[in-house]
Amino acid sequence: MKKKGNKKNKKQEDLDDNENIYTYKIILIGDSYVGKTSLILRFCKDKFDESSLSTIGIDTQIKYLMQNNKKIELQIWDTAGQEKFRSLAKSCCNQMQGVVFVFDLSIKETFKNIKTWYTNIEQIIDFKKVGAVLVGNKSDLEPHNINQDKIMEYANQKKMEYIVASAKKNINVNDIFSKLLDDIMQKSKGKKIENVNVHKLGRLSVAEEEEIIKKKKKCC
Ligand SMILES: Nc1nc2c(ncn2[C@@H]2O[C@H](COP(=O)(O)OP(=O)(O)OP(=O)(O)O)[C@@H](O)[C@H]2O)c(=O)[nH]1
Ligand SMILES: [Mg+2]
Numbered sequence: 001m002k003k004k005g006n007k008k009n010k011k012q013e014d015l016d017d018n019e020n021i022y023t024y025k026i027i028l029i030g031d032s033y034v035g036k037t038s039l040i041l042r043f044c045k046d047k048f049d050e051s052s053l054s055t056i057g058i059d060t061q062i063k064y065l066m067q068n069n070k071k072i073e074l075q076i077w078d079t080a081g082q083e084k085f086r087s088l089a090k091s092c093c094n095q096m097q098g099v100v101f102v103f104d105l106s107i108k109e110t111f112k113n114i115k116t117w118y119t120n121i122e123q124i125i126d127f128k129k130v131g132a133v134l135v136g137n138k139s140d141l142e143p144h145n146i147n148q149d150k151i152m153e154y155a156n157q158k159k160m161e162y163i164v165a166s167a168k169k170n171i172n173v174n175d176i177f178s179k180l181l182d183d184i185m186q187k188s189k190g191k192k193i194e195n196v197n198v199h200k201l202g203r204l205s206v207a208e209e210e211e212i213i214k215k216k217k218k219c220c
Contacts, residue, residue, distance in 0.1 A: 021064075023073045024184060025095055026131075026177075029117050030102035031110045032081030035137040038167035039102065040078050043177055048168050055080040058092060067181045074177065094124045097188075098131035098180045105136040105144040105164070111151060118158065131183035133161045135176055140166040 028036040037055055041047050044061045059078040066072065077096070079089035093099060101117060103110035114134065134155045136146070155162035161179045165172040 021071045021073050023075060024097045024181065025075045025077065026098035026100060026180060026184075027077040027079060027089075027093055027096045028100045028102055029079055029089060029093075029121065030081055030135075031104070031107075031113050034081065034102045034104040034107075034110050035167050036081065036100075036102050037078050039100075039135070039137060039165065039173055039176065040076055042167045042170055042173045044076070046170070048170075054082060055085075057085060057088060063177075065177075067178060068185060070185075072181065074181075090120055090124065093121050096125070096130060098133075098184045099125075100133055100135055100176060100180060101160070102135045102137055105138050105146060106141045108146050111136075111146050115154070127158070129187055131180050131187055132158070133163060133176055133180045133183065134158075136162070136164045138166060138168070139164045139171055140169045 028040065030036055032054055035052075037059070038048060038052050040061055041049060041052070044063050055078055057080055061076045061078065063074045063076060064072070065074060077092055079085065079092065081089075099121065101114050103114050134151070136144070136151065152162055161183065163172050163176050163179065165176060167173060
């Protein structure tokens with residue numbers, strides 16, 4: 001006798017990708033003041049705040065987008081770079097499918113500290129399964145005082161894409177998220193991704209879904 005559960009799973013697998021929405025959780029990590037919140041604000045709202053306040057604990061944002069013909073609900077976790085919040089930021093990483101490591105191109109120390117962040121996070125997540133990108137932010141603040149070859153070498157060694165970006169001038173910000181999603185999808189090809197929620201939202205466009213979320217937010 002066939003089990004009911006198996007039948008249901010088969011049906012779920014057969015659903016057309018157009019009818020599904022994939023929820024991915026990603027997190028931004030890096031020292032305080034490197035521009036994590038600003039990159040998220042630029043990506044989600046196309047805004048920039050010169051006097052952005054330091055994040056306290058963790059913030060989250062949701063962005064709907066299309067990637068590789070898949071509807072994606074991207075849950076973006078914004079961590080606080082301040083020393084006192086570091087263990088909290090690290091502890092959130094084990095639920096993530098992707099990590100964005102951010103440093104400030106104009107402050108050498110922030111790149112050095114990425115190595116420490118990476119080593120700490122590597123203790124709790126496996127980067128063979130979890131996507132990662134390295135971002136040098138504030139590219140508008142020329143000249144940069146960090147040796148780009150060293151950064152490239154580090155990124156190659158860790159098999160991460162390295163993206164030079166500016167939240168202020170909106171340079172390569174979308175690239176950060178699309179390259180990370182590519183990496184996540186590549187690493188999870190043919191496998192079931194842990195913690196990924198796939199659900200049916202109907203045949204709505206991404207814009208229509210964003211509209212629904214906005215309305216929901218207004219009434220709650
Ligand atoms: N010139 C320039 N300034 C930027 C850029 N991105 C962020 N900033 C500024 O850098 C400061 C810190 O930015 P935040 O986004 O708050 O930094 P954060 O990494 O979120 O900091 P924490 O929340 O404390 O961890 C703010 O004054 C921003 O306006 C950029 O691309 N270029
Ligand atoms: Mg912040």
